[in-house]
Amino acid sequence: xxxxxxxxxxxxxxxxxxxxxxxxxxxxxxxxxxxxxxxxxxxxxxxxxxxxxxxxxxxxxxxxxxxxxxxxxxxxxxxxxxxxxxxxxxxxxxxxxxxxxxxxxxxxxxxxxxxxxxxxxxxxxxxxxxxxxxxxxxxxxxxxxxxxxxxxxxxxxxxxxxxxxxxxxxxxxxxxxxxxxxxxxxxxxxxxxxxxxxxxxxxxxxxxxxxxxxxxxxxxxxxxxxxxxxxxxxxxxxxxxxxxxxxxxxxxxxxxxxxxxxxxxxxxxxxxxxxxxxxxxxxxxxxxxxxxxxxxxxxxxxxxx
Amino acid sequence: xxxxxxxxxxxxxxxxxxxxxxxxxxxxxxxxxxxxxxxxxxxxxxxxxxxxxxxxxxxxxxxxxxxxxxxxxxxxxxxxxxxxxxxxxxxxxxxxxxxxxxxxxxxxxxxxxxxxxxxxxxxxxxxxxxxxxxxxxxxxxxxxxxxxxxxxxxxxxxxxxxxxxxxxxxxxxxxxxxxxxxxxxxxxxxxxxxxxxxxxxxxxxxxxxxxxxxxxxxxxxxxxxxxxxxxxxxxxxxxxxxxxxxxxxxxxxxxxxxxxxxxxxxxxxxxxxxxxxxxxxxxxxxxxxxxxxxxxxxxxxxxxxxxxxxxxxxxxxxxxxxxxxxxxxxxxxxxxxxxxxxxxxxxxxxxxxxxxxxxxxxxxxxxxxxxxxxxxxxxxxxxxxxxxxxxxxxxxxxxxxxxxxxxxxxxxxxxxxxxxxxxxxxxxxxxxxxxxxxxxxxxxxxxxxxxxxxxxxxxxxxxxxxxxxxx
Ligand SMILES: Cc1cc2nc3c(=O)[nH]c(=O)nc-3n(C[C@H](O)[C@H](O)[C@H](O)COP(=O)(O)OP(=O)(O)OC[C@H]3O[C@@H](n4cnc5c(N)ncnc54)[C@H](O)[C@@H]3O)c2cc1C
Numbered sequence: 001x002x003x004x005x006x007x008x009x010x011x012x013x014x015x016x017x018x019x020x021x022x023x024x025x026x027x028x029x030x031x032x033x034x035x036x037x038x039x040x041x042x043x044x045x046x047x048x049x050x051x052x053x054x055x056x057x058x059x060x061x062x063x064x065x066x067x068x069x070x071x072x073x074x075x076x077x078x079x080x081x082x083x084x085x086x087x088x089x090x091x092x093x094x095x096x097x098x099x100x101x102x103x104x105x106x107x108x109x110x111x112x113x114x115x116x117x118x119x120x121x122x123x124x125x126x127x128x129x130x131x132x133x134x135x136x137x138x139x140x141x142x143x144x145x146x147x148x149x150x151x152x153x154x155x156x157x158x159x160x161x162x163x164x165x166x167x168x169x170x171x172x173x174x175x176x177x178x179x180x181x182x183x184x185x186x187x188x189x190x191x192x193x194x195x196x197x198x199x200x201x202x203x204x205x206x207x208x209x210x211x212x213x214x215x216x217x218x219x220x221x222x223x224x225x226x227x228x229x230x231x232x233x234x235x236x237x238x239x240x241x242x243x244x245x246x247x248x249x250x251x252x253x254x255x256x257x258x259x260x261x262x263x264x265x266x267x268x269x270x271x272x273x274x275x276x277x278x279x280x281x282x283x284x285x286x287x288x289x290x291x292x293x294x295x296x297x298x299x300x301x302x303x304x305x
Numbered sequence: 306x307x308x309x310x311x312x313x314x315x316x317x318x319x320x321x322x323x324x325x326x327x328x329x330x331x332x333x334x335x336x337x338x339x340x341x342x343x344x345x346x347x348x349x350x351x352x353x354x355x356x357x358x359x360x361x362x363x364x365x366x367x368x369x370x371x372x373x374x375x376x377x378x379x380x381x382x383x384x385x386x387x388x389x390x391x392x393x394x395x396x397x398x399x400x401x402x403x404x405x406x407x408x409x410x411x412x413x414x415x416x417x418x419x420x421x422x423x424x425x426x427x428x429x430x431x432x433x434x435x436x437x438x439x440x441x442x443x444x445x446x447x448x449x450x451x452x453x454x455x456x457x458x459x460x461x462x463x464x465x466x467x468x469x470x471x472x473x474x475x476x477x478x479x480x481x482x483x484x485x486x487x488x489x490x491x492x493x494x495x496x497x498x499x500x501x502x503x504x505x506x507x508x509x510x511x512x513x514x515x516x517x518x519x520x521x522x523x524x525x526x527x528x529x530x531x532x533x534x535x536x537x538x539x540x541x542x543x544x545x546x547x548x549x550x551x552x553x554x555x556x557x558x559x560x561x562x563x564x565x566x567x568x569x570x571x572x573x574x575x576x577x578x579x580x581x582x583x584x585x586x587x588x589x590x591x592x593x594x595x596x597x598x599x600x601x602x603x604x605x606x607x608x609x610x611x612x613x614x615x616x617x618x619x620x621x622x623x624x625x626x627x628x629x630x631x632x633x634x635x636x637x638x639x640x641x642x643x644x645x646x647x648x649x650x651x652x653x654x655x656x657x658x659x660x661x662x663x664x665x666x667x668x669x670x671x672x673x674x675x676x677x678x679x680x681x682x683x684x685x686x687x688x689x690x691x692x693x694x695x696x697x698x699x700x701x702x703x704x705x706x707x708x709x710x711x712x713x714x715x716x717x718x719x720x721x722x723x724x725x726x727x728x729x730x731x732x733x734x735x736x737x738x739x740x741x742x743x744x745x746x747x748x749x750x751x752x753x754x755x756x757x758x759x760x761x762x763x764x765x766x767x768x769x770x771x772x773x774x775x776x
Binding site for chain 1: 449450452456460461463464473477479484486489490491492493495496498499500503519539542543544545546547585586587588589591592593645646647648649674677678679712713714715716717718719720721725729732733734736737738739740741743744745746747748750759760767
């Protein structure tokens with residue numbers, strides 16, 4: 001049976017108990033990312049499932065600070081709904097669907113098509129709260145956009161895939177949504193079409209995203225073969241200039257922004273995700289110090305559970 | 306003679322080891338006045354192999370050490386209290402610069418501005434630009450996770466580091482790389498950046514290079530109230546404009562700058578001035594410039610000047626970049642402060658700081674990265690007057706407590722070092738501080754790299770449990 005702690009304290013008690021007994025735990029957010037290719041499939045099958053989905057909702061949001069603190073079980077769709085009325089967004093736009101949780105997105109450091117332009121989870125996280133493998137509640141970083149006080153536990157946790165602790169709360173940096181936000185498919189032809197399309201990334205106006213699609217993905221999304229999926233954001237004059245420049249590279253078709261949601265959640269996914277083994281003395285010593293009993297998502301990095 | 310002198314001289318050559326106290330005195334402080342500690346020895350490796358050999362020799366004799374870049378740090382972070390100082394400034398080679406893939410690999414002693422100079426012929430630059438950029442080193446920037454005016458748009462050091470080779474304090478050499486999107490793993494590089502010399506010595510660093518913007522426009526807006534300027538800051542960000550830089554200088558700073566050789570033509574009767582820089586492709590920039598002007602005037606700006614030619618822009622910036630220096634000339638000593646508050650708290654916090662400075666009869670000059678809420682309330686004073694020194698000290702404590710109470714932090718870019726150590730207990734819980742110690746001891750189990758800095762030792766359970774450690 002899956003445990004569903006409703007507060008950080010409940011989770012801490014649960015982990016403390018598991019730590020004392022040496023009982024393995026497997027953390028999940030929405031629990032949807034369980035296909036055969038996820039590193040999560042490596043977690044010991046005997047581990048007790050702990051869902052963090054009940055830890056959800058806003059902790060604090062001052063729109064003019066452009067920062068937001070939410071509990072880990074908040075979904076990406078909810079995050080979008082919370083910020084949209086203020087014309088803001090947390091531009092994670094991570095691979096996967098919008099039912100994914102904030103906690104899992106940061107724990108797995110899942111990037112997305114806009115990450116190069118708008119930041120990866122490690123660039124967007126300002127601070128977080130987590131429960132380590134001994135059941136201790138730890139606050140890392142803070143809520144402000146610049147902070148170098150102390151060693152960076154935030155960067156340590158982002159991408160550690162629940163192997164050092166379970167994230168319960170995340171503070172993120174927000175941005176204003178661009179005044180104009182356009183999505184195009186750009187189609188070229190000829191033997192160098194793909195190379196030509198990738199030049200859009202290095203144009204005088206940097207796109208928010210530019211992915212040159214495989215034939216299979218293009219078919220799946222219903223755009224012509226030899227296309228790039230492109231997004232630009234900015235003021236109207238900037239978009240007009242981008243259009244003029246991109247139209248010298250290929251034919252532009254205006255698409256609805258919802259194509260990104262479909263693209264990000266394609267199954268099977270165009271991007272693979274592999275785990276870097278926990279090699280090296282430093283990573284090993286970190287694991288020992290944050291999860292001495294080896295109970296937190298054991299095996300996720302391919303280490304012996 | 307110190308037995309290490311011979312060992313280290315054999316590695317780097319006798320001319321690069323300093324043992325005489327009269328010569329070591331050059332290294333007894335960093336950029337922050339008021340702290341002096343004499344190192345046991347100074348050793349300067351000339352290349353990667355020498356640096357690794359030095360750290361291994363120190364490990365073999367169980368000697369604690371501190372790395373030092375240019376010594377411009379503002380938290381007393383590179384001070385060596387009777388321990389070995391490893392100077393990295395001889396290692397100033399740019400190993401590789403790839404203008405197509407837009408990265409450079411450099412030795413840690415490369416001066417920040419020299420890297421940008423080397424990238425300039427390719428239309429590129431290294432984006433993080435601390436005001437000390439003509440002196441500070443990339444190694445020091447990585448260790449402090451340094452910021453600068455243009456980090457508002459382009460991000461701080463952490464966002465620009467792709468990889469580093471690090472000699473751990475025990476002599477092991479590790480390669481740390483930014484995680485790739487298609488791979489998960491523990492982000493040791495992210496943890497290393499900002500570790501203030503406590504996790505080991507970086508012997509090479511790979512950084513991103515950023516294309517130069519096609520056009521830059523710098524604006525100066527002056528206000529009759531500090532509140533007006535702070536309001537304009539919030540309004541610009543809220544309008545969705547991401548300026549390259551958004552800096553606030555108050556009347557005290559304007560007076561200091563205008564009385565110095567760095568006079569920039571800032572209006573001396575204004576309560577505050579904002580430097581707003583927008584950059585990017587030519588298309589769309591005029592619209593942003595116009596919008597910034599409108600927002601500033603709506604918030605009460607008296608005049609908004611703008612400059613697009615390089616000479617005039619440099620003049621507007623010069624006063625800002627040399628402000629610490631100009632203040633330093635006003636009196637024998639200067640406290641350089643660094644804290645962050647949420648942007649919406651800027652106006653009330655500045656008012657509270659003014660109240661604190663009046664109560665303690667000290668002069669606070671504010672000059673800071675307003676777009677990030679990163680304050681630098683600086684206090685020129687005379688340290689040889691014990692009464693004034695005590696008042697300055699108490700005023701600083703109150704300002705830090707204020708920033709914490711408003712939801713901010715005690716340092717946005719200068720680091721904790723020694724100077725901010727007393728405030729760590731107020732900012733973090735004992736468990737969070739212990740977790741930081743655990744991270745540190747994973748890099749340095751023998752606790753020999755920059756000991757006594759960043760996290761108060763009384764919060765480190767593992768270290769306290771070790772034999773021979775006193776709380
Ligand atoms: C006038 C003035 C203006 C400044 N403006 C800014 C600013 O705008 N933004 C900002 O962020 N800072 C600023 N600073 C502070 C300072 O310049 C930065 O902290 C800078 O990053 C320090 O670099 P450094 O080479 O002088 O390092 P140092 O002072 O020599 O050392 C700083 C820390 O880095 C460690 N270190 C040095 N080299 C290495 C290495 N190779 N490997 C591991 N650790 C190492 C040291 O042990 C120490 O803990 C300013 C300082 C001055 C004096």
